[in-house]
Amino acid sequence: MPDAKKMTDAKLKPGRWNWWYLLFLVQFVAVLWPPFYNSVEPRWIGIPFFYWYQMLWVVISALVTAVIYFATDD
């Protein structure tokens, strides 16, 4: 009986560890290390780097999450 339970657990895809999840670390490093982006130049349409860099990472992180969603969900 315990064996049967273990087997069903292994078959259940969502919630199990998946190497794709490591991709989440990229956004942590990118936005939690201010020396990367605490500068005015290069500007983009007049906006200092500090601001457009972090806004850009909102978009990238959403895309990364979408990639992980499709890669780990059946």
Place this chain on the structure above:
Amino acid sequence: MQEVNWIALSIFVLLFGLITWLGFAAARWRRGDLDLLHEWGLGGRRFGTLITWFLVGGDVYTAYTFIAVPALAFGAGAVAFFAVPYTIVIYPFLFLVFPRLWNVCRKHGYITAGDFVRGRFGNRWLALAIALTGIVATMPYIALQLVGIQVVVGALGISGTGLGADLPLIIAFGVLAAFTYSSGLRAPASIAIVKDILIYITAFAAIIVIPIELGGFGKIFAAVPPAKLLLPVPGPNTTGAYGSYATLALGSALALFLYPHSMTGILSASSGHAIRRNAAMLPGYSFMLGLLALFGFFAIAADVGHLPEYAAGFKQFGNNFAVPALLLHSFPSWFVGIAFAAIGIGALVPAAIMSIAAANLYTRNIHREFINRNPTDRQESQNAKWVSLLVKVGALVFILFVPTQYAIQLQLLGGIWIIQTLPAVMLGVYTRWFNDWALLLGWAAGIFAGTSMAIAVNLKPAYPLALGGYTFPGYIAVYTVVLNLVIAVLLTPLFNALSAKQAPADQTAVADYFA
């Protein structure tokens, strides 16, 4: 104060009337028996991906956020942008932890984080600690939503003395209390859709129109004093502003989904998949929050702080008046009406969800556990409805009679307190390894240390931790949750060895955490 802006006021009142009707009509939406607590307090766990997106978005990106973040940019500059990395690093946690929590909660009929902890660790005192932390952290948060309403009502030109000045707030709260009582979570869910559409319209119109009016982003940022434009570079032997910026973002992210209102929003989703999809879709709100933070700089460039027509508003509301003044300055009255309605309604949605969440906690983890152990379904939901009313009246009284500054300080402490539930709730989703009493002592240590540190720095979020000649200024919540964890980890083997009894049974099984 300036004259009453009749056009803006009419549109504001019209939209408020619409959502009042919607709030009551919501009782019949995806009809369920509102005498059951999970129907009233979780909308029957039937909200799909899109409704969950509106609901959680309206819930965690509150009206107060939309006023306070730009106000911080207006006053302090770059540091206000921590809200952006904060809302970036939230979503991996949402993606990984919460679908598991959702599954186990649905399987066992858990409605609150306290229910889950009670079932997982079998200790009602630990569950009580989780519930009390949630309720206490939520109360000042509800009060702050009222500040959002106060500011826009003031900006519409409505002023008075004594009770007359507070009348609009009391009316708004009466409406809120009535539809939350009758419709439960369905009311804020339906209103959130209207509110979010209004907010998006406002944000995108402003981000296009105002820079054109002000002569482009180059000119706007040139108007910002250079010292405010970037974080100050840390001196020797300290991580300076970099450390506090990053820990504020990380700590706020860890705390956010532990708040009862976020938990309620997430648990009302119809599946773990809906939650995962939302982890990719909710950054839409983060992007808007970033745009709104920039409004603080627009307000500097438009120099609204020095225009005589807004002087009274700034005097009354401080920097919180920056966004309303900017909108009044930049848009025709009819559009100001829409924008202010978005902020005002934006306060009602989270306030409703917060009061429901606090009521669920009281009903399940205090009343049912310690007062009446076998309530009928009807008694239980009735109890929650009354408590939600009580919570709102409490918040209203607080904001009417206590200076706003106290609500802000309590909300700051609330963030430090709520993060102390992380080991039991978020790690509890993954492991039953911890001893329940070790978790409780870790929690107590975190609350005590966090409160002391906050008081030591005069209720600021960052504490300058000194270690071997180096100083690490950082968010107190992060430092104290580490202390909490260390204590729980060290005491667990000790308590397990000392206790002759078997650990209390875990109600949940491994398979319960999966879809």
